[in-house]
Amino acid sequence: MNIQPEIQKLFQNRDEFPLFYIESGSRLWGMASPDSDYDVRGFHLPSKAQYYDYRKHRDLIEIMDGDFDFVSFDLNKMFGLLAKSNPTVLEWVRAHIIYLNQFPEWENFREGLLERIDYKALYYHYLSLAKGGMNVMQTAENFTYKKVFYSIRGLMSAELATQKIMPELLITQLFEQIDAQDPLRHWAEDYLEIKKQQKEKAQVPLAEQTQILKLLNDKIEALNAKPIEATNDLHKLQSYLTEYSFRIKQHFYD
Template sequence: MNLLIQEQIAKVFTVHKGIPLFYIESGSRLWNIASPNSDYDVRGFHLQSQEQYYDFRKHRDVIEVMDGDFDFVSYDLDKMFGLLAQGNPNTYEWIRAHLIYFNALPDWSSFSKELTNHLNFSNLYYHYFSLAKTHWKLLASGNKFTYKVVFYCLRGLLSADIARQGILPELTVEKLFDQFDTNFPVLSMAKESLERKQQELETQEVAEAERGSMVRVIQEYMSSMESNQPRREDKAESLERMLREYNFQLKNQFYR
């Protein structure tokens, strides 16, 4: 499938102007929880063509393509680095992804390691906790109390808990589970929900009799985390300096 995805990426840049730089698999396939019918969520970034870059008019900074199960989003370099400078957790997941389809970046290993060292754990915590709360609202409303929603809520909470401790949450869900030393109700519930998902029962509604105890467990876990939130960090200056230097290096290489 890698070769097919690489061909799709190449096809995108026969239609859209730009220089492809870096593309990975995001979402459920990255987390190793994909269903047989899951899309390929390809994410990454590109350089604008020289014509676009030197043009006095501003060009769109995103390329988006949806073709069957090929879901492609590419940011131009300046937008991508702007998001990294802000500590955007989604883009840091892209940087950390192990499913890489295309990489034309020089000194990638050292650069990505440095980026990860600048990761803001408080941003990461609030990102995952916010994702969990979004799914929690669906559960609390009772309108979509499915195993899939339960799982996504719990994955967010578990990832937030690890980030709160100043540790990088693993992206693949099995490794995330292994970051906890002991089993406890939320972890057990997450494992059970994942098992249902793997059995293709993810859209199944949770039985009414089970919902009350699940809600209590989730509420208690969320409350304990809200009362012990991490301190906000500030690594902006050194991060911006590193991104600026690498940005210059890339443009000097590709636009010379």
């Protein structure tokens, strides 16, 4: 699918300015299945009329059209999430599959942002994602390769957050950040190619399920033994975002 024309067509009849759009999800992480959707995510700027209007306008654009799954946050919503070191939005900011980028001085902004984020927020987000995936596997007869690898990715990312290391987005590069002797890494590396060849709803064989659950639970126990504290100065992060937000709005509205 050619994504850029889809984005351009979407904004033809809208007042908002498209700013930044990337590929998210399994394609970004290098573990897409043959039938994976295109999960396009990013940010827009309200029109000048919307910005100055006293009425509140919706801060979200959502479009689902076949394989094209599109979500866009307005700039204020984006920065509100970044101020909380929201890991999902941080992944969009760090993405290497970029369809559109109209942010001024983007590289400098991103570098400064990543120096100011809170690894504690990353830790709890990725740990929660992994546990949520495990609950679904065991309670909804949904023990798919997709859910397993989402949980593996979450636990490995949480482990790196305890060390103040930014988890890589590509799963093969994420594996390389983990101890070579880690049993969970061994299982994941062996089964990644199988996952890529399976459809989204393909189930892990019953004989493998007990083994992978043990590996996942062992990793959670190890993580629970590692206390983690906030790693950033929230005021400095907020000031940094305020300054860049002001610069963007001057750039587009003046």
